[in-house]
């Protein structure tokens with residue numbers, strides 16, 4: 119039987135690698151997919167997953183590239199590691215900026231690119247001010263906070279208040295709208311709850327209840343709480359993917375994507391009709407991509423939660439070979455665990 123420490127190591131790695139894999143494997147579907155006559159996106163993604171191993175043999179060395187989701191998540195992780203688990207706004211902002219300026223081609227959001235260069239500028243007095251000026255002062259509610267936040271959720275269960283605070287504050291560097299940063303809080307807490315859940319006694323209803331408790335504390339408008347309640351009902355009725363998208367969304371905005379990722383994780387604990395894949399990580403990412411729309415980000419967020427729950431052993435070996443950025447994610451996961459075990 120695995121020790122508690124090795125189990126945690128596996129789950130830290132599973133979460134960051136799950137996020138990278140969801141991003142890399144979801145990205146080819148982000149801009150829409152040409153379907154064969156009578157085919158569905160779900161059946162296409164199932165075929166893609168089943169052939170992934172065969173493709174590696176044929177196309178030696180082929181990698182699926184990561185996008186902005188991973189580029190920003192690794193900056194979050196690098197900053198937390200450098201600052202020994204503490205949040206340093208300047209340090210994280212500078213890393214976002216440098217990462218973007220080094221590789222601007224990673225498919226960043228349409229508006230965030232206007233402020234990323236300024237986040238590395240030491241002359242900017244208030245580092246939160248560039249984000250606050252966006253959308254006529256309303257700030258962004260894009261899902262860019264949620265897509266990068268998994269490293270913040272990787273800490274002890276006793277530190278939930280810190281998860282909430284760092285998720286909110288670090289997201290405000292780019293997304294000052296309440297819907298943007300509260301979406302990131304929800305995703306970070308989902309990762310943390312999955313990390314500490316007992317897979318044997320796990321109860322999806324209890325998981326949603328825990329998220330409802332957090333959102334009840336942090337949100338003023340009830341948007342996420344209302345959607346969580348609807349999601350709890352949906353888990354009892356097994357809706358079609360079209361119905362899931364109708365209720366929870368598949369767009370690049372936080373309140374219309376993050377709950378779809380949480381739902382994908384919870385739904386795929388059980389087998390799903392149309393996805394004949396035994397492996398639960400594979401099922402989760404396949405399901406998340408089948409929701410269409412913002413496929414890289416929904417799959418990445420679902421992968422981060424599912425990976426924290428199942429651990430690295432459940433991540434298919436082929437993914438490790440074909441997804442760009444997996445090795446760095448493994449290393450950062452180990453470093454974050456060391457910080458937590460050192461008494462974060």
Ligand code: F2R
Pocket residue numbers: 148149185186187223224225226227228229230231253256257258259260261262263265295370371412414415
């Ligand atoms: N950008 C994309 N996908 C587009 C296609 C990319 C293509 N594959 C390529 O390579 O070119 N994906 C990435 O963007 C999403 C994360 O975006 P983020 O970081 O939140 O950016 P931003 O610019 O802040 O928000 C995104 C859009 O949301 C709408 N929006 C946000 N706040 C709004 C507000 N207050 N009012 C109205 N609209 C608002 C805007 O349309 C923003 O452009 C991820 O999917 C990532 O993968």
Ligand code: MG
Pocket residue numbers: 185186187224225414415
């Ligand atoms: Mg992306």
Ligand code: MG
Pocket residue numbers: 148370412413414415416
């Ligand atoms: Mg995306």
